[in-house]
Structures are given as structure tokens and as C-alpha cells.
Amino acid sequence: MTASSRDLPTAYVPSGAAPARDADQLRARIPGWGVDLDPADRPSVPKLQFHEDLSGAHWEFPERQPERWPRERSIEHAFLTPVFGTACPPHGLSGVIRKFSYRRYSEGRAAHWLLLLLADRVDAWESHLRSFATLHPDNPITETGVLSEFSHHGLSSRLGRRRSDLVHQPLDPVIVAGPWVAAGGAAFVGIRTLMRMLRR
């Protein structure tokens, strides 16, 4: 014998669908409720749909953009894509690390991404050092926008509020000031490479 199933939570009994909501009530309360109830009205359904007009493209394969300097690329690509970004060509030590990472490792390898992150930290320090030789040296006060703490209620936006990010926000200045992340990343990749070499 069982107890009346009506007293049991939904998940434990067969008829336990949540009480049907009144569609008319929802429609009255929420502008547009249910206008896309039918999946056919939702864009991108079905996911794969052949677009005969190629969305305005008047080519089967685009013309190739001129390669003005050797452009690094993923070794998972058959060739350099016909169009690519031209911001910030690789340079300096960070450029060497980046080019090595693209040449050597596929996107499937953690080493690829860890080397790129390392190169990012090296790039930042190379750039900071270089900026001190210019009329426009890096200025951590203006560049971090930290003065907005005073103009945009830094204290009252935080005090007395249960914000779960307050515990780690004090770490941010450490990150801005500290090159230790780069050192840690370098040590990690270095030790890993060393262990790989020893294992061979």
C-alpha cells in the first residue's frame, strides 16, 4: 500500500508535471509571451540550413588578401585563410614564442595555449619597458582607470553588499603589479617540456 501520491514531490510520481500555467494570464502579463512558441518561428532552426544565396557572397571562394608579412597560422588549417586580421604583427621575444607555438603545436595541445599566454605576459613587459623610452610611458594609474573608484562610487558599490567577487578583487592589484604569473607559466611549461624530453 502507498500513501496518497498527491503529497509527494513531483519527481517521485508519474503524473508529476508542474501545474499547467495559464497561457492567457502569462500573455496578459508579459508583452510578446509565446510569440515564438513554435520552433519554426525561431531563427537558426534547424541549425544546418543550406543558404542558396550564400548570404550575399558573390564568390565560391573569396579572393586572397595579400600577405604583407609571414602570417602565423594554426597547423590545423590547410592553408592561410583568404582573409585575416593584420593587427600587431609578432615582434620581439614574445613574437618568437608565438611563432614557435603556432608552428609546433595544434590547438589540441595545452602547450600551444600555455605558450601563447606566456607570450602575452612577455609582450606586456616588453611593451612596458619599451614605453619608458618614449614620450608616452605606461601609466598604471590612468591605464587601469582606477580613479573611477572615486567618481563612480567605488566604496558604496561594494560596502554592505553580499558580492561574492569581493574576496578576490584584492588580487587584481597584485596581478597588475606582478610578473609572477609569467614566471609561473614559464616554469610550468619549462618543467613539462623538460619532463617530456627526459621521458623520450
Added chain:
Amino acid sequence: MRAMVYRGPYKIRVEEKDIPRIEHPNDAIVRVTLAAICGSDLHLYHGLMPDTRVGMSFGHEFIGVVDQVGASVQNVQPGDRVMVPFNIFCGSCWYCARGLYSNCHNVNPNATAVGGIYGYSHTCGGYDGGQAEYVRVPFADVGPALIPDWMSEEDAVLLTDAAPTGYFGAQLGDIAQGDTVVVFGAGPVGLVAAQSSWLMGAGRVIVIDHLEYRLEKARTFANAETYNFTEYDDIVVALKRQTDFLGADVAIDAVGAEADGNLLQHVTSAKLKLQGGSPVALNWAIDSVRKGATISVIGAYGPIFSAVKFGDAMNKGLTLRMNQCPVKRQWPRLFEHVHNGYLKPSELVTHRVPLEHIAEGYHVFSAKLDGCIKPLVVPTAA
């Protein structure tokens, strides 16, 4: 021209740069009239995205006026007011031909796992972005659209990413009539996802965050029930209780790589960069939904592995759906919804920051000061 420039983690400044040039016959150069800062930009700003180079200009949400066009451009001309999807895409590769614009294979030499995105690191193609006075727009015949006369410029700029992504998040949830939908994250993307869930017939929409001012917005803007996860010892159990121990039918992760709520996860990913992202919200989604539910992931994660609770997802028979949003594919229907007042993205705008003060704009948005939800960036010459 003046342009925002990345100087290393947490550091940006405005510099004088050359106006971008036509690099390809189907390029256009667009003079930016309004741009925005996206939650995704924070992942770059915090140094989380591999191959983010010093000197790059960010910005993938922008509208503007066509200034120059390349020799093969037919569909837009100088003087046209255009809105530009955050995706760079060719229209003709295997993926674009099937509508997967955010997965274009012809625009990003640096990675095959992600398409092209304006101002979003070399991992997304190495293109400079629109937080600047001018920007290079590849495949001008494919991506941009003319801004309809009736559309406000705030709505137009939000329709280049945040609004279609939020709607897309709800759509990936395969919502059926009466479903209970839980949205993690009350940022611009999550708020639009909550609003859109109703359009697809949700019976109940719940939003989770820890920022009270954003939860307030979820209640007024998106008519949602809200829970502040810091008020519960265990938000997963709280959600079970709230759904009669069944769990929600659909969950949407609109938080991504820098989720809070678990210090170890947050610090190992957002600070130490040992994971591709802190999957706190994703794991809460996996554990709190009912068995057989659908989880939609639109929060962004980096390319390194993340500590996701895959065993629970498997044992519960969950369907996980995810992608970068194919913005242009969403537009025709979303233009109707904005026109009809069913979606109101412009109501999310809280700040308008002059380009010259963009470093403050990033700090305020990143540290969530001053009730900030969506900051817009106004270029100097606009």
C-alpha cells in the same frame, strides 16, 4: 585616428593610430558612431584569452557610417549607416553556406575552433575592433546591414551582439510551453535571455546572480523571479526546493569563464589561468536541472580545459547546446521583436563613456561599480 589600445592585463589607453586600410577587395572602412563594451571584452581585459597582443584595439559591438569600400563591394556604399555583427564571416565556406556564421572557416588563420571576431585577440583572427574612430570591416557584402530608420542607435548597437546572443541562448534551450527556465548571470546577455525565454513560451523564468542591482533589473526588465546565490548555503539545493525537487527544464549559462561563487575555481582560472574558465555557473546548471534537461551555454570559455562536471551531465542524460551567436541569422526575427516592443535592449544601457575615458569605463564595468549594466563608448569624432 583615436583608438582604444590594450597595454597588458587591466591596462588600456587611447592612442593615435593610422586609419585602417582596405586589405581585400570586399573590405569596407567604417567610421564608428557608437560602440559598446561587452562582458566578453572583460576576458581579454583580464588577460584570460591566449594571444591577446599589446597594441590591439578591442570592440566587437559597434555601428557606424561606411567611409570607403573595396573594389568588389556591391551591397553598401560610402555614407550608408550600418550595423555590423560581431562575427566576421565570408558567406561561402562550408559553415557559412549552412548558416553557421560564427563558425566561418575562411577568416581566422590562428584557430580552426573559433571563427573571426572584431577586436577579440589573435585567437579570433587578429582583427582590430570598433572601440576606435574607424574600423576595417571584411566581407562588407555579407556582414553589415543598413540600420532601419525606425531603430534607435542604442538598440542597433545592442543588436550587434548582446541582444541576439541572449535570444540565441534561450533558443538553444529548446524551450517548450510551460517550461521552467533558470538563467545564470544577470548581465546584458542573461537579461535578454530571460526576456526571450517568455517569447518562447516559458512558464517560469528564474535569474541567478550575486549583484543585487542586476537582480533588480531582472525583476523589472525581464519579469523574472530572482535568487542571490550568496544568500544560500547551496544554490543547487535551493533550486531543487524551488522546483518541487524536480529541477528546471532548461538552464542557460550566461556567465562564462569568470564565474564567481567558488573561490578555487575562480582563482585557478581568472587569476592563475590554469583553466580555460571557471565553470561554476555551468556546474550549478548541470547539478540543478532535472534529468533529461537541456543546458544552453552562451557564456564564453577559453581554449584550455575547464573542470566541468561531465559525469553528472552524462548520468543525468542532459543535452548541452552551445555556440557563439550567428548574429546576422537572428536579425530578421529580432528586428520584428524590437519593433513590436517585445525585446527592449536599449533599456540595458546605463553608461555612455567618451572614447577618451574608456579606461574608466572598463574599470567601472569590470568591478561592477555605479550600477553598471551596459556601457556604451562614444568615439571622439561621432
